[in-house]
Amino acid sequence: MISNESLLLVAIAIPFLGSLIAGLLPTNARNLEAWLAGGIALIEVGIFSFLYPYIVDGQVVRAEWAWVPAAGLSFVLRLDGFAWVFALLINGIGGLVFLYARYYMSPEDPVPRFFSFLLAFLGAMLGIVLSGNLIQMVFFWELTSFFSFLLIGYWQHDSGARAGARLALAVTAAGGLCLFGGVLLLGHIIGSYDLDKVLRAGNLIRNHPLYLPTLILILIGALSKSAQFPFQFWLPRAMSAPTPVSAYLHSATMVKAGIFILVRFWPVLGGTDYWLWIVAPAGLITFVLGAYLAMFQNDLKGVLAYSTISHLGLTTLLLGMDSPLALVAAIFHLMNHATFKASLFMAAGIIDHETGTRDIRKLSGLYRYMPVTATLAMVAAAAMAGVPLLNGFLSKEMFFAETIETHDGSLLDDALPYFATIAAMFSVAYSLRFIRDVFFGPPPTELTRTPHEPPHWMRFPVEILVVVCLVVGIVPNYTIAPFLNVAVAAVLGSAAPKFDLAIWHGFNVPFFMSLVALAGGVGVYAMLKSFGFTGLSVPWLSRGDQAPSDRIGSTARALMRVIATRRLQPQLRTAICVAFLVGLLPLAGRNLLPETMELTRIDVAFAVVWFIGIVCALATAYQAKFHRLAALILLSGAGFATCITFIYLSAPDLALTQLLVEIVTMVLILLGLRWLPKRDERLLETDSSMLMRRYVDLTIALVVGAGLALLSFAVMVRPQPDNGIAQYFLAQAYPEGGGKNVVNVILVDFRGFDTLGEITVLCIVAISVFALLRRFRPAPESIAAPEQKRIQEAFDVDHPDRRPGETIDDYLLVPSVVMRLLFPVIGTLGIFLFLRGHDQPGGGFAAGLTLAVAIILQYMAGGAVWVEDRIRVFPLRWMAVGFVFALAAGCSAWIVGYPFLTSMMGDVHLPLIGDVHLSTVILFDLGVLAIVLGATVLELIALAHQSIRTHRKPKPAAVEGAA
């Protein structure tokens, strides 16, 4: 029997797993995607239904896996009654949305991405509600912002969608950072990030001097996520998302995450004046403002977006009132809102899908075309307006009852019932407009097609949700009451109040308020109808959607003008100077040079080598502007001096690698030079400011050079510490690493993880180079064949006895024969270097580069077409195989229970050959070899192929760039 703890782990894992699978399915597999996603949601519902008996009566299912226990970081899953209700909401509505999305998305949309993001979002949302560790909760919180961003911007071609996605991410992710800050403060106050410990520490938190900053940071996070004033502006713009996303993320789940956090922390953060005076006004303003603005929206989804803002405001206001009964009403309204708003969004999507527009002004009289959808939407809208016998009515009654209660006796408190009634009137008015203007009246005239009912399964989710609205509204005590009890008990514990969900409480004040709101709402609607709704649009509020993001942008631009530059040179100059000064800091107030210096004897040969090397370096600096080839040759002179230094100073591995890299770099830059048109020296012009800049740069160069020289000198003349890390590596290389070449052992064994990172970088670079070159547009001056080639070809054309291209072949005849003959020799050398690498100079890097040189020589000798006819060159596959090898070598340590990349070795007896020493390190080094080989070859031949691509000639000439 699987334990409850592992069930929780399964619940959190399968959405992400499903997301991966969904992303890999074929583009048009709408049915398969929907089955997968829906199946996962169903399994989740099953899991949580199974767990229900374990969380009633305030029990908690909890599972913990230590991660970095020293830093208080554990992966904790924690399911209590409140989280359970949320989990069921996320998965229940999630499943319905998946079904709906199957029909909503058109066959042209790339659905794998869509379902993959939706599933990942579901997982992230579950992660928030199931987190028992605060840091973990913030992580999932940011994850929901991230997937919300991807989903709003799903239709990437739509600039409105992209802008809306950016705005939503900016607001909610910034809020998430505030929440993170608040959570860190909480952890600081309590000394633990564990949710259970936090929930027990209410008094400690409220009396702590850091309470106010903590509260404000957490509230910014929660209010921005739930689109509360003053952060409400992002939600309407997020409506450019596909409708299933709006239904799911932006009404039923993600925007409720803020409410979730408020409820979660209510027992520990609430109960103070600060809470009351921040949360309640934010909720009230949002509630009234949202309802008011919703009346003037002409977009169906706009109405619903502002209505969502308003209903979230209502919930926030309830939480701000700081009484247990208000909390009950808040949780109840949150569930109700999810059901009726999701169904209304789906109905809006159906209308959009069937008519091609969401503009209320264009829609009218749709009842005669889609009576069933119309009826469903009417019921849901009535629930939104708070009509009796529907679930919205019940929670709204509770809300009214709470507003009448006296809380602190302030003016605001006394005015609350009036504000509540007015906002409720507005919500009746916009609900009425949603129904009457769309479904009744004359038949629509501005539609391009005749609408009809959607496919049955598209309507099915709406039907389910509407039935829930009705059943909860009529028999609340037999349906929702137990779950509500469980959720409230989880939050409040023993302080949970008694409440009564009866639909009839007699003629009391709340009922009277409901009647006033209903009648007043009809009146407001009638009044606005006669004005045509548009005339009353309030400029300073409707513009509010646009303004904040623009203001941020313009401020940022103004700041950029003052403190930044787009030019590279000043940036580099600043970076170098800052780096130099920072490098000086630790040296301040110390003796740079020791009193006694141990100098080794000067070797004349070494001095000569570096005399040449320094001349080469300076000449390179002098020539690189106009004489690129000369500069390249001089550069390699300096490189060669470096190489000799390595040999001379006991670093054979470095010398070998440097030499090979030198060769490969040289070929690469030569290939590139072919596409770099000559610079015209006559353009040389100098003015005084330019000369000034040069003097400044020269000074910087001299100072940096002198500083680096002095610093290295100062280190070199000091004796080496005996007890450093070097001693450890020397002593342990053979006993632990099983190799005699200490440098190689460090690379592939002790610091194997670094090397893994490095070869990953190599792969990324090679693929970037490959990708950049696929769409390469060379400079127009360099498209024609190089001068030398033109002369040679003209010569062939002038002589009737020669065929075109013959001269080039003749020129290269002897070298190419030699190069072809060298292939097996160099190949063998590469394998030799690889095999001896662990004990002698060599290893995967050197071997990979050698093999790459062998292949590149063939390209130079015969040209790309000739080579690719004869050998199979698949650098991308080599890289992939190499990566798999390296990872496999790393993971193999897990089999015997050691950490990643622990090397294992053993002697195996093979028949005929005898005892063979085998080690996973060899496999790792083989991976390094394959990746270095693949990456190098990929970069070189991608560049070499440009010659064929542009000219489309049968015979390429990759090496002629050198000419």
Place this chain on the structure above:
Amino acid sequence: MEIILALSIGALAGSGVWLMLRSRTYQVLIGLSLLSYAVNLFIFSMGRVRTGAPPILKPGVPETLANYTDPVPQALVLTAIVITFAMTALFLVVLLAARGLARNDHVDGRES
């Protein structure tokens, strides 16, 4: 020996920095290469100047710093050499693409 190595590091670094501050992309590419020689030698020099003591264990010779040079800077430099190659390759291709796109080889993509 120390003086020579220090001077060469200084010359390479100075030439590299000078070129990095120039306005032509190719100069910056070459400058970065020179600077990476300098930096590699600088890191390498942290292991002190030793001749004839490669960190390759020989049977019967005790594994101490008296007999072998410091292997750690060498391991660091070995990776640095390979990464330098990757960086040069990427920069070269970006340089070429920028030359084609901007119609000039100024580092800012336009003549100032």
